[in-house]
Amino acid sequence: MNTNIETFKYDNRIVRAFAIATVVWGIVGMLVGLLAAVELFFPGANLNLQFITFGRIRPLHTNAVIFAFVGNGMFMGIYYSLQRLCKARMFSDWLSWFNFWGWQLIIVSAALTLPLGFTTSKEYAELEWPIKIAITIVWVAFAVNLFGTIVKRREKHMYVAIWFYIATVVTIAVLHITNSMSMPWSWLKSYSMYAGVQDALVQWWYGHNAVAFFLTTPYLGLMYYFLPKAANRPVFSYRLSIIHFWALVFLYIWAGPHHLLYSALPDWAQSLGMVFSLMLIAPSWGGMLNGLLTLRGAWDKVRQDPMLKFMVVAVTAYGMATLEGPLLSIKTVNSLSHYTDWTIAHVHVGAMGWNGFLTFSMLYYLFPRLYNTKLWSVKLANYHFWIALLGMMFYAIPIYIAGITEGLMWKQFTKDGFLQYPNFLETILQVVPMFKLRAIGGTLYIVGTLMMAYNLYKTAKSGVFEPDTEAQAAPLEKSPAAVQGKPAWHRLLEGRPLFFTVLATVAILVGGLVEIIPMFLIQQNVPTIVSVHPYTPLEVLGRDIYIREGCLGCHSQMIRPFRSETERYGEYSKAGEFVYDHPFLWGSERKGPDLAREGGRYPDAWHYNHMDDPRSTSPGSIMPRYLWLLTQKMETDSLPARLNALRKVGVPYPAGYENGPAQKDLQAQAGKVVANLKQGSVKGEADKEIIALIAYLQRLGTDIKSAPVTTAAK
Amino acid sequence: MVFCSRLYLAMSVVIILILASLAVGLGFVVAFVWSVRDGQYVDTVTPAMRMLAEDPPGKISETKTTAK
Numbered sequence: 001m002n003t004n005i006e007t008f009k010y011d012n013r014i015v016r017a018f019a020i021a022t023v024v025w026g027i028v029g030m031l032v033g034l035l036a037a038v039e040l041f042f043p044g045a046n047l048n049l050q051f052i053t054f055g056r057i058r059p060l061h062t063n064a065v066i067f068a069f070v071g072n073g074m075f076m077g078i079y080y081s082l083q084r085l086c087k088a089r090m091f092s093d094w095l096s097w098f099n100f101w102g103w104q105l106i107i108v109s110a111a112l113t114l115p116l117g118f119t120t121s122k123e124y125a126e127l128e129w130p131i132k133i134a135i136t137i138v139w140v141a142f143a144v145n146l147f148g149t150i151v152k153r154r155e156k157h158m159y160v161a162i163w164f165y166i167a168t169v170v171t172i173a174v175l176h177i178t179n180s181m182s183m184p185w186s187w188l189k190s191y192s193m194y195a196g197v198q199d200a201l202v203q204w205w206y207g208h209n210a211v212a213f214f215l216t217t218p219y220l221g222l223m224y225y226f227l228p229k230a231a232n233r234p235v236f237s238y239r240l241s242i243i244h245f246w247a248l249v250f251l252y253i254w255a256g257p258h259h260l261l262y263s264a265l266p267d268w269a270q271s272l273g274m275v276f277s278l279m280l281i282a283p284s285w286g287g288m289l290n291g292l293l294t295l296r297g298a299w300d301k302v303r304q305d306p307m308l309k310f311m312v313v314a315v316t317a318y319g320m321a322t323l324e325g326p327l328l329s330i331k332t333v334n335s336l337s338h339y340t341d342w343t344i345a346h347v348h349v350g351a352m353g354w355n356g357f358l359t360f361s362m363l364y365y366l367f368p369r370l371y372n373t374k375l376w377s378v379k380l381a382n383y384h385f386w387i388a389l390l391g392m393m394f395y396a397i398p399i400y401i402a403g404i405t406e407g408l409m410w411k412q413f414t415k416d417g418f419l420q421y422p423n424f425l426e427t428i429l430q431v432v433p434m435f436k437l438r439a440i441g442g443t444l445y446i447v448g449t450l451m452m453a454y455n456l457y458k459t460a461k462s463g464v465f466e467p468d469t470e471a472q473a474a475p476l477e478k479s480p481a482a483v484q485g486k487p488a489w490h491r492l493l494e495g496r497p498l499f500f501t502v503l504a505t506v507a508i509l510v511g512g513l514v515e516i517i518p519m520f521l522i523q524q525n526v527p528t529i530v531s532v533h534p535y536t537p538l539e540v541l542g543r544d545i546y547i548r549e550g551c552l553g554c555h556s557q558m559i560r561p562f563r564s565e566t567e568r569y570g571e572y573s574k575a576g577e578f579v580y581d582h583p584f585l586w587g588s589e590r591k592g593p594d595l596a597r598e599g600g601r602y603p604d605a606w607h608y609n610h611m612d613d614p615r616s617t618s619p620g621s622i623m624p625r626y627l628w629l630l631t632q633k634m635e636t637d638s639l640p641a642r643l644n645a646l647r648k649v650g651v652p653y654p655a656g657y658e659n660g661p662a663q664k665d666l667q668a669q670a671g672k673v674v675a676n677l678k679q680g681s682v683k684g685e686a687d688k689e690i691i692a693l694i695a696y697l698q699r700l701g702t703d704i705k706s707a708p709v710t711t712a713a714k
Numbered sequence: 715m716v717f718c719s720r721l722y723l724a725m726s727v728v729i730i731l732i733l734a735s736l737a738v739g740l741g742f743v744v745a746f747v748w749s750v751r752d753g754q755y756v757d758t759v760t761p762a763m764r765m766l767a768e769d770p771p772g773k774i775s776e777t778k779t780t781a782k
Contacts, residue, residue, distance in 0.1 A: 085765060157761050158754060166745070171738055178734055198727035205731050225765070234762035242755060249742050253735045269728065 029064030055550025091148025164221030196578025258329030284322030317353025342403030373463025394441025542696025605680020
């Protein structure tokens with residue numbers, strides 16, 4: 001035996017900091033979600049303030065819940081469990097606190113920029129380029145801290161949870177960097193380096209894996225730590241947990257294209273995404289069963305311990321979401337579910353059930369331990385459990401019903417072959433009562449969270465915080481290689497293979513991507529449909545307003561090749577139509593009609609009135625009023641910067657176009673819109689934002705409409 | 715055919731994504747091989763037990779929620 005026992009201390013301060021941040025941001029993120037939910041049936045709930053209008057706070061809600069609530073929860077759990085699993089304090093306290101404050105700063109900057117309309121519009125990657133760089137730096141600090149701790153561990157065996165943490169830290173770095181490639185045109189705005197179909201593919205490769213490697217793998221690691229701990233019995237099958245891990249990491253990364261089924265993405269890519277998604281059922285369910293079977297013979301504890309109750313629901317929700325996900329990626333099912341609220345219900349089972357309940361469970365586990373006391377009230381925690389579960393049901397069930405209703409109504413034809421519900425509004429008004437029930441569900445869930453916050457506060461008050469926990473262990477013995485007498489250099493390399501492999505992979509990828517991407521993509525952006533032209537200066541401004549207001553939160557721009565869609569919206573979307581779209585704006589949700597062929601559908605004056613008050617043109621509409629577009633002046637000073645940036649990413653504006661001709665063209669087109677408005681007896685001013693937005697909307701999808709696609713270049 | 719270039723259009727970025735995915739995948743293959751050769755999976759029973767018993771005795775009191 002090694003008699004060389006070392007005494008060291010686990011850092012509890014950092015765990016407490018992340019725990020408090022988890023609770024605070026959790027409440028904030030959920031409240032923003034509630035506001036968004038209310039605005040969907042009561043459009044006036046934004047008080048006509050642009051900063052809290054649905055399109056702007058939807059990304060705020062998703063970012064807050066994913067990166068602030070679950071993100072801090074993940075750090076909390078990892079910083080607690082990693083130290084104990086490695087029998088070592090974190091590699092560097094300084095890096096721990098850099099990670100903490102850096103992450104909080106990123107969250108605050110997100111909370112400021114998103115309501116102000118600074119967004120890339122790429123879902124779950126909305127934060128603009130300076131914040132993205134900050135995320136990269138903080139993430140690397142976290143990675144160094146994590147690997148550093150693993151290297152100096154005193155326990156040779158790396159428990160399966162650690163592997164899940166490693167997968168998270170490496171893969172998120174690669175995804176984030178690849179998807180963030182963009183060309184800045186101001187301190188807070190940029191255009192995606194990719195265009196159209198390519199942008200969509202990169203975005204959903206990222207988007208799906210963000211779910212996989214930010215919301216799933218770290219939490220699986222936490223499950224494999226906290227569930228056995230709470231039940232005080234070993235995981236059902238350690239062997240299964242290893243298979244669970246390796247199968248997941250090798251399958252997950254290929255599943256992304258299932259977000260783009262029936263879109264203009266090549267068919268083979270869609271099928272690839274679907275097949276890998278279906279294969280994922282096996283490891284996911286293996287993991288779920290492994291979690292639940294760990295409680296075999298301990299179900300009496302589940303009855304008494306609220307922490308275990310939360311854990312059981314979390315693992316069950318993981319199982320439900322990972323069965324439903326693959327089912328939704330079957331093309332036939334997806335043709336019904338995509339763009340509907342079904343997806344919303346699916347992600348909320350994952351977020352509220354899996355991530356939320358597991359986070360609550362960890363918090364109830366950690367606070368008594370950090371404060372060396374007992375949970376203040378087990379009864380209150382039990383109430384929290386039931387109210388949160390009820391809230392989740394009230395959220396999910398109505399939204400499932402809403403989603404399926406929408407999907408069926410959109411596809412319903414009459415006997416004579418006409419759309420049964422040709423007016424989109426009819427299908428949304430049908431599900432508004434469900435939206436109301438959903439808000440009740442969300443409220444219950446938040447009430448539960450507030451009860452938990454109070455309970456945790458009282459627990460902290462009743463105990464004494466223990467900043468460091470002392471522990472003892474022997475250092476790792478020399479590697480077997482040394483014993484067998486291998487040369488020293490070999491030993492050195494063998495000691496840190498993982499560390500170096502991972503760092504090298506990331507380094508190579510970053511370097512490679514930075515070099516390859518611009519070269520690859522810019523040359524490829526050759527227009528393939530002769531009638532498709534770059535946006536005019538006024539349309540560029542209008543498109544940026546469309547992005548700023550988050551219109552794609554409710555309006556897709558991608559008509560799928562179904563008769564029900566082509567009847568309703570017009571010719572289905574072609575890949576070649578989007579070659580100048582930096583970023584792509586296909587969207588993933590329809591709370592309003594698709595806009596891919598909106599151009600020319602209504603007169604300019606209709607759009608003006610519709611933005612002024614949607615209910616004046618569409619009675620009952622749930623769209624908010626966009627009054628500020630009517631009064632705010634459009635920002636034309638930055639036009640050269642915008643066009644320049646677009647040219648750099650491959651849009652063929654002629655040389656020198658931005659310095660003069662562009663402004664002239666802009667004024668001329670704005671004048672035309674004003675004249676059109678006058679015809680519709682609306683008095684519009686040429687320098688207002690609404691003019692640019694109308695110009696953009698009237699352009700949508702018209703490239704193919706106006707000219708027959710077979711026309712050759714002149 | 716004008717629309718035949720669909721595949722071509724999405725191709726270039728697919729290469730990058732496949733390369734990135736493969737790089738991640740290969741990284742994990744290396745990690746997997748290392749973990750097997752290091753003997754990480756020789757014992758699939760005690761690790762699950764050991765992680766339960768790492769808290770130093772007496773330092774942290776048993777809480778109500780995990781009382782035996």
